[in-house]
Amino acid sequence: MARPRILVVGAGFAGVACVRRLERRLPPGEADIALVTPYAYQLYLPLLPHVAAGVLTPQSVAISLRRGKHRTKVIPGGAIGVDAKAKICVVRSITGEIVDEPYDYIVLAPGSVTRTFDIPGLKEHGCGMKTLAEAAYIRDHVIAQLDLADASQDESERASRLQFVVVGGGYAGTETAACLQRLTTNAVKRYTSLDPTLIKWHLIDIAPKLMPELGDKLGRSAMECLQRRGIEISLGVSVAEAGPDKVTFTDGRVIPSRTLIWTAGVAASPLVGTLGAETVRGRLAVTAQLTLPGFDGVFALGDAAAVPDLEKGDGAVCPPTAQHAHRQGKKAADNIIASMRGEPLSPYMHKDLGLVVDLGGRDAVSKPLGVELHGISAQAVARGYHVSAMRTNVAKSRVLAAWALNATAGDDFVRIGFLKGRPPPLGELDYVDGDGYLTPQQVREHTASVIARMPEHG
Template structure:
């Protein structure tokens, strides 16, 4: 934009952006958690960044209501609006899931999962109770897409390496279970590579149950549709995503699954000043429709979100200046997935040709693609430095579970000591004396 042409205001409940494809590697300790996030104020120096949530939007007055982290809500006027809230975990009303489940949508969850897994090994190594050991060393993952398959692959690697430092825990003592309601895993890379991924995980001792789902997990007692029942302290939920539910409060036209209904220009239908992109947008897939699929929509993945953002930026400027809008069109370039250290699958689309890779070469493709897609050179260099150090140094197996309650130890040290009560015998003797004195006085 020209100098002084407009002010760009970004409202987000977090002051950083998370590169989600790296969450499994952060959970495994291959990448430092700080290197997976990008501080908004640093990378958007010309924008105004507000840490808070947009609770409502008044389209008639063109005003958004902002709820900051602290203080009263206030109104923020706008001329043009971009809705890019992304997605949240798609969950179901399964008994015990809210209390026991661990998601994988944010860096906090990745750090929590890593600390939790290592803590389970600590528990198993320090007890003689077989039931406690069994429950601590059973790990259940629900969802066999990219997030689920990559996370279980990385966490299994972590647990296998960490077990070398425990005298009473071995990989054979652990039980890893992957559950998916579909009849295959990794559908994004096609059936052949998905089958390879399943066989690869099974070869590492992972139990894969397809065409089944979880009925309940109350108190860690997992019950699957196929009749299997296990006790586990670790239940990781990666069974898909859904648009941010707050969209329903904005008065925008929504599709059948809750996405913002957009034109091919990324403009929200029925408006000329609102755009949407990414996982919360329902955008027609022009490439798929040209191929004969009239109901093709752009899938909610980073490949489309990154490219939609560039077109959206151009179209917002075109809308401001009265120029025609540009349609968004992008052909699928393939998909890559890592299944742990030196293991992965990749499908590269080059025109009408599909190149399918597996093993170490696919793993290199996975790291290379996402390493270069990571925003800012600062973070790119730090991520590649983490990988390079990992080639020469052993994996860290330190659990920092106390980081979730950092004030607990200080509170125990600083809280007031309880008032010491007098011995019961002395208290009763004093009461008796007082009674006798009152009797004499009367």
């Protein structure tokens, strides 16, 4: 009898946690495990602002999937469709070829993509902050603006190069603005003709509060910390139009700026739409056991799934955070093993460990287990949490060494060449090689042709 095949889609927190749990709890001969991912690393997304600021190298937050001895087969590509009836996942490999991966159990953890809106000029002139390439590009771009402003004799050009706009008052936007503002504040000291007072950072969000998850007191503390550092925060405001050298806000203000960083939310991966299943605000509507109703052998979790939050009740779903994704990955693995062995599945339950926000340098706010902290103590908790959450000792060591070096030697301000080739329009790096996904009908037609070509159907 053939061994069951477990296919995990996505190498984020959820997918990697699921794979590692399966490897630990399943004997080698009980099942085959495969992981579909375009890159053979897990991106530690919470520290991406540190990469953009140059505190960490890209390699520090790209945790290798091949370090150590693992029996999971890594399939280099991205899933673009799932036929749950035929139990086939359609994968576009990194060479562009279409590969059909059969499965007995599939774990859908493809994560999320940048959520954009129909704002004139946004895709052409906005930069995302969800990939290593985007973080590295933003760092080069920001330093280049200082270089070009220093060399320019045109006051209007200088003004547009020295103003920076970050859209999104969540964790990603707030930490990105904080870390990059610290970078420019330190960098401007190295320029002979730049007035530090001309450098302005704008953080805007359509929401009425900055990081509402922190609560009123801690959220206000974070906001005041950023304002003391000179970051202008505007709430209830978004972007009306983006241009090559200016950004127009919805309140009518026009900011001369050549830097627009967009972190205003995420949407579930378009892969979820290929199944034709019920969704909740774009995320797959799954049970508390992480199964997809009506779809045999399909589990979904992380940013792509609306997992019931049994702690809150009243129809609440778990927020798309790394903490939830990691725990759901372990629970999905346990439930797959239970399903294989004919045992009952258990629901996903969680206890919130708290929140951490790194604002760069000595500034931070955190709320571990409900205790509100500020400054150095909060920074120690935030960085301690990130190091403990990293999967390998090599990754932990790289990050700790980089933080120590930065604390003693200070920032560096070297561009590495990403400015020569601007990334694709905003959001396109989230997709598989820039290509779209299949519709449910296209998936069915494709798998039907694959099945028809099989010898037993000849």
